Amino acid sequence: MNDYLVSDTIVDWKAPEVRQKALDLTRSLAGDVDKARCLYEWVRDAIPHSNDVGMDVVTCTASGVLRHGTGICFAKSHLLAALLRAVGIPAGFCYQVLRLDPPVNNELVLHGFNCVYLATLNKWIRLDARGNTGSIDAQFSVEKEQLAFDMDPAAGEFIYETIFAAPVPSVVDKLRKYDSRKELWLDLPRAF
Template sequence: MYPESDDLKDYLVSDAIIDWRSPAVQQKALELTQSLPDEVAKARCLYEWVRDVIPHTNDAGLDIVTCTASEVLQHGTGICFAKSHLLAALLRAVNIPAGFCYQVLRLNPPDDSEYVLHGFNAIYLTTLDKWVRVDARGNTNGINAQFSIKKEQLAFAMDLAADEFIYEAIFAAPVDSVVRRLREHRTLEELWLDLPQSL
């Protein structure tokens, strides 16, 4: 994996989607991390909070579509992409650089040949001088994604023989095709019929 930009400041930006300067996001990030001693502990805490406390919208049986970090926090739910937006915002709010990663998976393996894009995060840990990838999608139905600085443990294993893969770039901002769909659709039912299949 490699960062799209060599300037870490690009991975600390607050913008319309990763709106970490919104008071609610800042407050939540500080509330969760203020007693923790270092960036690794803070990153782990924020990751596990988004993974475990903010349910994936489909798992929760909800029909709302959230996009911005503050929307995900306000409504308490999001699909993988939206949850990655919130996690990046919380990390950036405590000065930990965070970016976006994407994976192409089969929608319903092993039978389905239809592919779908999946989103998660990469975190830059300054004290270790390394990027680590984490997937806050939510551990349901046998998924066991974890925070690890040694061995990557994402939500979905890849079947290379089935042409599943992870894009190696770590993006500084969410990709337009993802943001556009999250903005266009009012219900999860609509969005599910128009999920991006690749970048």
């Protein structure tokens, strides 16, 4: 479980601004479920997805997402994991393989989200802080999972069952390679 609490160069929860934000948001909350819900909803709602708001910056580290106030799904998952880890809640990374939207030559890309361990419930739950839109309605639930995107297995879409303790290198490499989200959008991470 310690691997899901690590602070590193990407999930840099020991950065003062990340740790302070986590403590400020959860100060009045006691249990891990309430803290996880609060942090999830804050990242989902207060940090817009860069594509949704037309921002061209590419963020990767948790502190960078917090500083710029935006990120794509992967970057937002890095921030959520950092905030959760800062208050002692184990958090990992999950990846979903989806068709491009709109579909282009049936190409598949990765979508990133989190898996969180809630000790009081003795269970992992998957959370998708991508950010809701008119057609996306991801929610926090300990009962029934509600991620941002439904899957179409007939189109080759699926979720990797592994809960990764750190973001996968192919994702980090893509986020570090580009300064422009528009350029990144043409070379999104693929299935691994």
